[in-house]
Amino acid sequence: MNFDFSDEQKSLKDELRRFLAKASPTTEVRKVLEGEALYNESVWKGLADLGVLGAGLPEEYGGAGGGYLELCIIAEELGRALAAVPFSSSILLAAEFILHAGSEEQKQKYLPKLASGELIGTFAYVEANGPVTPDRIAVTGGAALSGTKIPVPDGMIADIAIVAARDGAAGERGISLFIVDLNAKGVTRETVANIDPTRPQAKIVFSGAPAERLGAQGEGWGLINTVFDKAAVLTAFEQVGGADRALEMARDYALERMAFGRPIGSFQAIKHILADMYVSATLARSNAYYAAWALSTGSAELPEAAAAARVSATKAYQHCSKNNTQVHGGMGFTWAFDCHLFYKRANVMASGLGSLSQWEDKLIDRLRKSNKAA
Numbered sequence: 001m002n003f004d005f006s007d008e009q010k011s012l013k014d015e016l017r018r019f020l021a022k023a024s025p026t027t028e029v030r031k032v033l034e035g036e037a038l039y040n041e042s043v044w045k046g047l048a049d050l051g052v053l054g055a056g057l058p059e060e061y062g063g064a065g066g067g068y069l070e071l072c073i074i075a076e077e078l079g080r081a082l083a084a085v086p087f088s089s090s091i092l093l094a095a096e097f098i099l100h101a102g103s104e105e106q107k108q109k110y111l112p113k114l115a116s117g118e119l120i121g122t123f124a125y126v127e128a129n130g131p132v133t134p135d136r137i138a139v140t141g142g143a144a145l146s147g148t149k150i151p152v153p154d155g156m157i158a159d160i161a162i163v164a165a166r167d168g169a170a171g172e173r174g175i176s177l178f179i180v181d182l183n184a185k186g187v188t189r190e191t192v193a194n195i196d197p198t199r200p201q202a203k204i205v206f207s208g209a210p211a212e213r214l215g216a217q218g219e220g221w222g223l224i225n226t227v228f229d230k231a232a233v234l235t236a237f238e239q240v241g242g243a244d245r246a247l248e249m250a251r252d253y254a255l256e257r258m259a260f261g262r263p264i265g266s267f268q269a270i271k272h273i274l275a276d277m278y279v280s281a282t283l284a285r286s287n288a289y290y291a292a293w294a295l296s297t298g299s300a301e302l303p304e305a306a307a308a309a310r311v312s313a314t315k316a317y318q319h320c321s322k323n324n325t326q327v328h329g330g331m332g333f334t335w336a337f338d339c340h341l342f343y344k345r346a347n348v349m350a351s352g353l354g355s356l357s358q359w360e361d362k363l364i365d366r367l368r369k370s371n372k373a374a
Contacts, residue, residue, distance in 0.1 A: 005069065012055075013073045019046060020081035026338045032084040032198045033341070038157045039200070040084045044117055053091055054115025057099065062112030068230070068295045072237045072288070079241030082341055084198040086120050086154035088238065088352070092231045094121025097162045097177065101215030101223050106179065110160065122158035124149035124180075124204055125224070131358055134172045134221055141165030141178050141213075144186065145206040151192045153352065155202025158182055163211065164220055175220040178211035186210065196344035228353055229306040233291040236313035239349055240288050243281045243313070243320040246342045250274060250320075250327040257329075264327075273327055277320045284309075284316035304370055307363035314350050314359070321346040 005013070024043045032040060047053055056071040057063025064070075071092070078087055095114045098106055098121075113119040126132055127139065127149055139147030145165055152161065160181055167176035180187065186209035192201045215223055251274055254265030264270050291309035294302040321342040325332035332339040350356055 005073065009069060009073055012070060013077060016050070016052065016074060016077045017080070019050060020077060020083060024081045024083045026082065026341060029082045029084050029198055029341060033196075035197065039086055039154070039198075043083055044085045047085065047087070048115075048117030053087070053117050054112075056091070057095065057111055057115050061099070061107050062115040068234070069292060071234050072292045072295075075234045075238040076241035079238035079345075080245045082198065082242065082245075082345055086122070086157060088231070088235060089122040089154040089158065090114055090120045092234050093123040093227065094158075094160065094162050096227050096230060097123065097214060097223065098179070100227060101177065101219075106212070106214065110179070119159045120154065120157055121160045121162065122152055122154045124152045124155070124161045124163040126151060131354070134175050135170065137164055137166055137175055139163065139165040139206060141167040141176055141211060143211065144208040145178060145180060145211045146208055148203065148205045150203040151194065151201035152204050153199060153201055155182075155204050156189055156191055156200055161204065162214060163206070164224060165211075167217055167220070169218070172221040173218040175224075176217050177214040177220040177223055179214050180206070180209050180211045184210055194348060196348040198341075199345065199348050229303055230295060232306040232310040232353055232359070233288070233295045233302075235349065235353060236284070236288040236291060236309035239313035239317040239346070240281065240285050242342055242345055242349075243277075243284060243317040246317075246320040246324040246339075246346075247274070247277045247281050249339070249342075250277060250324040253328055270327060273323050277323050280312075280316040280319045284312040287312040301370075304363065304366045307359050307366055310353070310359045311356065311363055314356050317342075317346040318350060 023046050024040060028040055031037060051064045052074055054063035055066045055074060056068060059065040091114065095111060098110050110119065114121055127137060139145060139149060145163060149163065160179055163178045163180050164175055165178055166174050168174045186207045188205045189202050192203050194201045254270050254274060255263050257264045287309045291305040294305040325339040325343060328337055328339050331337055
């Protein structure tokens with residue numbers, strides 16, 4: 001196994017980091033946080049111009065012909081920069097669903113526009129508090145959709161949504177996926193408050209909204225599980241990027257802040273905090289790299305690797321963002337410092353594909369099945 005990126009992939013990483021440092025500093029992220037916009041349109045356009053949005057899509061659908069490793073690199077850099085763009089919703093979810101299950105006509109219709117940033121997509125899945133199960137999906141599908149999805153990530157800015165809806169029998173075989181134009185009649189949207197306004201969420205009500213089926217009838221639940229495993233790996237890289245940046249912020253502040261005539265980083269209590277942050281971030285990166293290998297090679301170990309990456313990266317990001325604030329002390333709690341931006345992002349990402357406890361349950365179940373098979 002080669003756990004290093006190629007020279008070309010490293011160049012992509014360096015180029016993207018330079019672009020985001022200039023185009024998406026935290027001052028730009030704060031503009032979205034404070035309600036000046038729902039997302040950073042100039043950064044989104046810049047990513048499209050760089051070919052980043054289509055990096056993982058085949059060339060015949062307007063992409064650059066890259067793969068999942070390129071998407072891992074992109075996700076990590078976007079996480080470091082806290083970029084206020086709908087990349088995860090539009091590319092890691094909506095585009096992936098269409099690429100995986102769409103007809104040739106649907107791929108030609110939607111993927112080039114998603115790759116160019118002309119369209120923004122999302123995935124409408126959740127309807128109520130608690131774990132999402134097939135029996136808890138009440139939105140009904142067919143030629144038209146009816147029901148409510150809440151919360152929908154980037155739902156206020158998306159042009160299309162992949163919607164999980166009941167379409168026949170009870171249980172898993174009754175769930176199908178549909179593509180819905182969110183600007184069409186029969187769709188109403190309103191903003192839903194959440195801990196991180198740079199990742200806006202919405203309530204979407206479908207009232208006989210026109211829809212087109214994505215994939216075969218009754219195969220929606222299986223498609224969700226397949227795409228979520230892939231998205232879990234890519235999201236883990238975004239979380240690792242955020243965790244690493246939070247660790248760097250804490251380290252730099254500990255070296256600069258003076259107390260009793262010496263840097264606070266020289267005190268044992270601060271050293272222990274930074275060491276714990278480093279360990280959690282490094283373990284998360286290790287799991288993310290292994291999952292990236294499994295994803296890029298189509299390994300049968302992907303389900304366990306994806307769950308392990310998701311669990312460790314979620315814990316690491318929450319741990320590092322929280323302790324970054326602690327290292328900054330009283331100043332870390334103020335609006336002037338950027339610590340809270342990472343803390344907000346870490347917590348909203350912790351539930352984006354299902355809660356941490358759900359992924360822990362998946363990991364245990366998958367490891368048990370794997371051991372039995374062995």
